Amino acid sequence: MRAIESRRIIDPLPIYTMWLREMKRFLRVKARVVGSLLMPLFFLAFLGLPLNSITARQIPGLEGTSYLNFLAPGIVGMTLLFAGTMSGASVIWDKEFGFLKEVLVAPVNRFSVILGRSLGGMTTAIIQALIIVGIAVAMGVTLSSVAGFFLALVVMVLTCAAFTGFGLIIATKLGNLEGFMAIMNLIVFPIFFLSGALFPIQSMPSWLKYVMYVDPLTYGVDGLRGTLVGISAFPLWLDFTVLIILCLALATLGSYFFSKMEAD
Amino acid sequence: MLGKSYRVRNMNSVIETEDLTKEFDGLVAVNHITLSVGEREIFGFLGPNGAGKTTAVKMLCTILNPTSGAAKVCGYDIARQKDKVRECIGIVFQDRAIDTFLTGKENLDFHARMYHLDGKTRQRRVAEVLELLDLRGKENMRISQCSGGTQRRFEVARGFLNHPRVLFLDEPTLGLDVQARRNLWDYIKLLNEKEDITIVLTTHYMEEADYLCHRVAIIDQGRIVAIDSPEKLKQAVGLNLISLQIEDSSGALVDSLKQLNWVKKIEARDGSLELSIDGGEERIPELIDFADNRGLVISSVKLYKPSLEDTFLYYTGKTIREEEGSVKDIWKAWMRRSGGRR
DSSP states (O other): OHHHHHHOSSOHHHHHHHHHHHHHHHHHOHHHHHHHHHHHHHIIIIIIHHHHHHTGGGSTTOTTSOHHHHHHHHHHHHHHHHHHHHHHHTHHHHHHTSHHHHHHTSSSOHHHHHHHHHHHHHHHHHHHHHHHHHHHHHHTOOOOOHHHHHHHHHHHHHHHHHHHHHHHHHHHHHOOHHHHHHHIIIIIHHHHHTTTSSSOGGGSOHHHHHHHHTOHHHHHHHHHHHHHTSOOSSOHHHHHHHHHHHHHHHHHHHHHHHHHOOOO | OOGGGOOOSSSSEEEEEEEEEEEETTEEEEEEEEEEEETTOEEEEEOOTTSSHHHHHHHHTTSSOOSEEEEEETTEETTTOHHHHHHTEEEEOSSOOSOTTSBHHHHHHHHHHHTTOOHHHHHHHHHHHHHHTTOTTTTTSBGGGSOHHHHHHHHHHHHTTTOOSEEEEESTTTTOOHHHHHHHHHHHHHHHHHSOOEEEEEESOHHHHHHHOSEEEEEETTEEEEEEOHHHHHHHHOOEEEEEEESSOOHHHHHHHTTOTTEEEEEEETTEEEEEESSOTTHHHHHHHHHHHTTOOEEEEEEEOOOHHHHHHHHHHHTTSOHHHHHHHHHHHHHHHHTOOO
16 A cells, blocks of 8 residues: 555655644754855845946936836846755765665655755745845835736746756756865856846846846746736746746656666 | 574574675675574674675665675565665664754654654654653753763654664764763663563674673674674683782792683783683682792782683684784783883
């Protein structure tokens, strides 16, 4: 009877268990919660507010809105990028510090394990993103509509899932802590800077535009901008299509690598 | 004495391996191990670091796939029926494998859910294991705040939470202080008795194997060189040695010592005498009396007992050298270790 259960690809109890663990860990490490919110906060306060008063109307693509309105969705995107990638990649931590071993020898389908874990990571990432939205609103960002807000939640889930998958791929293929930090800086920061989170794509030189078009976060940020504050470089359908494809591809690949990972 | 010819006392074997082998990039870590472990037995793999004990256990736990050979745990094939095997075993890893951000109880709950225990069973079972391992009152402490010994006990508690038939302990007391180690030994024994659990452990501590195990497999370079009860293994190594220093001349004593039937061999070396004896500490007073009666004063006595290193040297050396030679090597090893004489 149990054997059948354990072979189930979607096994609710372990999924819930893994999710619960992520939540507990998130809430317990207060320093991490605060730390993960500080960087986006700095960007909003020390980049957004000053530029808000200086440049707003001089940048192409920013006509008719404030820089802070423009920046806030970008910073939400950044939060999702960092939190999502970290959530996926922290499999390395679990592996290094042993906890994962115990999970990998339990009679549970690996996909359920990683699904629960990723859902937990995504929940915490989206909570952080929502806190950033709240802070942004408090700073004077105006949200476009209630419907837009709920659509933005969908964009958040897709963006976050895509980068969780991406983090998983890095973690399972790289497999050690030292290389991991280097990769994080080498890949994640360019993804952030080239996503149009800080400056509109329209104002970039054309060679850079093409680089930005292949940055997955570009579509996440643009989708968030379109839904949250109502300005976007691409039509929303394009953002959604790209995000859905990315999300499916990266999450599938990530969980596949995870399922093939040796417990030792 | 070697694997293949060995017969288990217990008719029901829980683990059976046949020519179990694991190679890493051409290096043979575990070399054709054939053994069986009986029900409710405490079975130990004893050997130095890198001997292949952990690799052997990892294969039995389905963490590693064997390169060749086969093994069955609880009647299930370790390579083809992993999930079945996993359901009937518990594992305590060599490295800490417990979530330090969570409390002990949360870790146990987590484990119970991963093994599909329903809510009621989970609560009952968690309470039971907390009770059994004396962890009451510590269950709500965060693991990172517990002492090393307590952390380890939580791991052991977790290991047998799901009523496994076999519990694997990989170096269970590594890094623990003497008291915590003794403590854990007693809990392991208790588990074995109270829960009717078969326990397979790896260790490089002779005392541990000696105290806990019903049977021990001495493993070296991936091969099992001997399997037997600790008593028999030590007996096979041979005799304890007493090193004596006597004031004045010792020549007179040597002849008379030969009369004692428990003195098997006498060697004079750098002004002291080395006696191979049948027996242990109780011989020391006898020896002193004996010398006293003959008007001789013993200025120092030292007793050397076979330890893992010696047992190990004996078993690994045996295949290469003759016994006479190997006893000498044991002696040399003792001297080196105790840093005794120059």
